[in-house]
Amino acid sequence: MSQDTLFDKVWELHKVADLPGGSEQIFIGLHLIHEVTSPQAFGALKDKNLKVKFPNRTVATVDHIVPTDNQSRPFKDNLAEQMIDTLEKNCLEHKIKFFNIGSGKQGIVHVVAPELGLTQPGMTIACGDSHTSTHGAFGSIAFGIGTSQVRDVLASQTIAMNKLKVRQIWCENKLSNGIYAKDLVLHIINQLGVKAGVGYAYEFAGPAISSLSMEERMTICNMSIEGGARCGYINPDEKTFNYIKDKLCSPTNENWDNAINWWRSLQSDENSIYDDVVKIDASKVEPTVTWGITPGQSIGINQKIPSLREIDPNDQFIAGEAYEYMGFKPGQSIRDTPIDVCFIGSCTNGRISDLRVAAKVLENHKIAKNIKAFVVPGSERVAKEAKEEGLDKVFLNAGFQWREPGCSMCLAMNSDKLTGNQVSASSSNRNFKGRQGSPSGRTLLMSPAMVAAAAINGKVSDVRDFLKK
Amino acid sequence: MKGKFNPPLGQFSQIKGKCISLVGDDIDTDRIIPARFLKCVDFDSLGKSVFADDRKALKGNHPFDLEANKGASILIVNSNFGCGSSREHAPQALMRWGIKAIIGESYADIFYSNCIAIGIPCLTLSKKSIKIIQKYIENKDLFFEIDLLKSTAKSKDLNFNIEIKETSRKMFLSGEWDTTSKLMDNNDLIENKLNNLPYIKFNSSF
Numbered sequence: 001m002s003q004d005t006l007f008d009k010v011w012e013l014h015k016v017a018d019l020p021g022g023s024e025q026i027f028i029g030l031h032l033i034h035e036v037t038s039p040q041a042f043g044a045l046k047d048k049n050l051k052v053k054f055p056n057r058t059v060a061t062v063d064h065i066v067p068t069d070n071q072s073r074p075f076k077d078n079l080a081e082q083m084i085d086t087l088e089k090n091c092l093e094h095k096i097k098f099f100n101i102g103s104g105k106q107g108i109v110h111v112v113a114p115e116l117g118l119t120q121p122g123m124t125i126a127c128g129d130s131h132t133s134t135h136g137a138f139g140s141i142a143f144g145i146g147t148s149q150v151r152d153v154l155a156s157q158t159i160a161m162n163k164l165k166v167r168q169i170w171c172e173n174k175l176s177n178g179i180y181a182k183d184l185v186l187h188i189i190n191q192l193g194v195k196a197g198v199g200y201a202y203e204f205a206g207p208a209i210s211s212l213s214m215e216e217r218m219t220i221c222n223m224s225i226e227g228g229a230r231c232g233y234i235n236p237d238e239k240t241f242n243y244i245k246d247k248l249c250s251p252t253n254e255n256w257d258n259a260i261n262w263w264r265s266l267q268s269d270e271n272s273i274y275d276d277v278v279k280i281d282a283s284k285v286e287p288t289v290t291w292g293i294t295p296g297q298s299i300g301i302n303q304k305i306p307s308l309r310e311i312d313p314n315d316q317f318i319a320g321e322a323y324e325y326m327g328f329k330p331g332q333s334i335r336d337t338p339i340d341v342c343f344i345g346s347c348t349n350g351r352i353s354d355l356r357v358a359a360k361v362l363e364n365h366k367i368a369k370n371i372k373a374f375v376v377p378g379s380e381r382v383a384k385e386a387k388e389e390g391l392d393k394v395f396l397n398a399g400f401q402w403r404e405p406g407c408s409m410c411l412a413m414n415s416d417k418l419t420g421n422q423v424s425a426s427s428s429n430r431n432f433k434g435r436q437g438s439p440s441g442r443t444l445l446m447s448p449a450m451v452a453a454a455a456i457n458g459k460v461s462d463v464r465d466f467l468k469k
Numbered sequence: 470m471k472g473k474f475n476p477p478l479g480q481f482s483q484i485k486g487k488c489i490s491l492v493g494d495d496i497d498t499d500r501i502i503p504a505r506f507l508k509c510v511d512f513d514s515l516g517k518s519v520f521a522d523d524r525k526a527l528k529g530n531h532p533f534d535l536e537a538n539k540g541a542s543i544l545i546v547n548s549n550f551g552c553g554s555s556r557e558h559a560p561q562a563l564m565r566w567g568i569k570a571i572i573g574e575s576y577a578d579i580f581y582s583n584c585i586a587i588g589i590p591c592l593t594l595s596k597k598s599i600k601i602i603q604k605y606i607e608n609k610d611l612f613f614e615i616d617l618l619k620s621t622a623k624s625k626d627l628n629f630n631i632e633i634k635e636t637s638r639k640m641f642l643s644g645e646w647d648t649t650s651k652l653m654d655n656n657d658l659i660e661n662k663l664n665n666l667p668y669i670k671f672n673s674s675f
Binding site for chain 2: 013014016017019020021022023025027029036037039040043044048050053054064065077079080082083086120122123128129130132143144145146147148149151152155156157158159160161162194195198199225228229230249251255256258259262294314315317318321411412413430432433434435437439440
């Protein structure tokens with residue numbers, strides 16, 4: 001059992017009680033909600049005649065269902081309108097802070113909370129969304145929960161949970177030029193597999209992690225769940241504190257000094273004990289692209305799609321399904337695969353640094369004919385900053401569509417969808433069957449820079465060829 | 470799903486029913502319930518949409534459409550079932566279709582806790598045992614009697630010692646799997662915890 005890791009420390013700090021049956025009651029420091037997984041939880045409160053325990057420990061925004069073309073109300077989609085309307089009413093009734101469209105603070109919940117300074121080291125953070133692990137980038141213990149647990153957090157500010165084991169993923173050396181956090185995390189998931197993280201929290205550490213920016217660290221922690229780990233985190237350091245400083249909800253003055261002193265004390269001890277440790281050599285990572293229907297089915301840009309014999313026996317069944325669904329053959333190159341749609345956005349890669357990197361690749365280029373390409377900023381704040389830097393113009397000049405913030409085609413709950421068996425180059429996090437809105441649509445996950453390169457050439461390309469010029 | 474839907478309540482130790490087998494690893498919650506069906510403010514209508522896209526692709530030959538599986542309530546799955554999104558809509562859709570328990574090789578974490586939270590026991594068996602069960606179902610109907618107290622799944626021809634997490638087992642046997650009131654019982658401890666967390670003090674403005 002792990003000892004003296006950041007996870008152990010934060011868990012102990014938030015433990016309220018041992019529950020009959022053996023699980024533990026854990027206090028949730030920050031609860032984030034959105035329109036999709038909260039209405040039934042509020043409904044359950046109403047049925048049980050319960051109140052929200054600490055309304056100021058919950059913050060709401062709207063992201064999954066929002067249209068990215070025309071956001072005027074009422075939304076064209078009646079069901080989407082009903083969902084935002086329900087969230088508005090629930091927040092009003094229970095006095096929960098709601099960052100609505102047009103507030104300047106709306107966006108994807110996992111983009112918004114860090115940029116407002118709500119996400120801080122040492123907190124427990126829960127949200128009815130599996131990508132809540134994103135917030136672990138700040139040294140918080142953050143995980144996705146289901147709607148019944150959303151109800152529990154609203155009613156008691158706590159949940160019942162079994163403590164997770166801790167696996168340290170030590171990333172040695174550094175990423176090469178043209179290789180990004182997305183490539184690293186896809187590589188890690190490929191090496192460990194999509195089930196390896198079940199029952200674990202992942203601690204990402206080592207020189208390759210320390211040298212990442214906060215936004216890159218969020219990309220890493222965001223995809224912990226794709227490796228099966230509902231929680232992923234990184235020990236906080238000076239970069240973490242600098243990122244939080246002067247954000248809207250960050251501590252100020254004397255409180256800032258107290259906060260930073262406490263945050264500095266929050267680290268996995270040098271001789272802490274892990275349930276498992278694995279090592280990854282970051283210098284070996286190539287631009288990485290998925291070829292299958294799980295985020296673990298990826299290869300480097302210069303590799304061939306593996307044959308069944310090269311795949312672990314436990315993963316052969318899903319590999320067989322993947323060849324058939326994707327229309328790929330073992331031994332085929334991923335490079336030069338023709339693309340129909342390019343999507344830059346999502347809680348994985350919809351932040352300002354992602355847009356900057358993609359815009360840099362696109363500068364003085366036009367996207368290939370017959371490609372539909374669009375960029376969806378992760379939040380209103382990201383959109384504003386991008387416009388101030390003129391990034392929107394770069395995207396528009398290249399032939400991309402510039403959209404309003406939301407989750408968009410990461411999960412296609414709005415009208416942004418693939419059609420038929422289109423192939424998308426996507427900076428999002430999941431390549432599951434049908435994930436991007438068409439039951440036969442195909443998704444290739446990659447970094448935003450690689451999406452930009454694919455858009456220019458109309459096929460999967462090595463972004464490093466653009467960076468050399 | 471005709472008739473009124475009744476979710477489980479209180480304590481239970483036995484589940485009897487016909488098994489339905491779904492072969493495949495890493496079946497994610499987007500497949501169990503595609504995102505477009507999440508546009509709802511309650512869970513009531515989800516039962517008919519379970520596996521909607523997979524079913525459409527198989528044109529009536531999906532296990533959830535086969536006449537032979539009508540009325541089944543014990544779902545047999547392989548490994549990492551329910552990976553991906555945290556949507557509770559997935560187990561809610563399975564439950565509203567008629568699933569009362571799942572037996573499989575392994576489950577994704579969030580899916581597992583969502584199932585327990587709504588009263589669906591997720592039991593585990595070895596890869597080999599699941600294969601035996603799935604093979605059997607190919608030819609014959611299988612009716613299991615699951616006993617949570619004895620940790621067994623029994624039928625005329627097949628008998629297994631099943632595994633279930635001890636915490637989950639105790640919750641079902643005691644009827645305390647509906648957690649809200651248990652958590653609220655510790656109100657004083659919760660208040661104390663809030664007052665003693667360092668960051669609550671220096672985030673007074675929030």
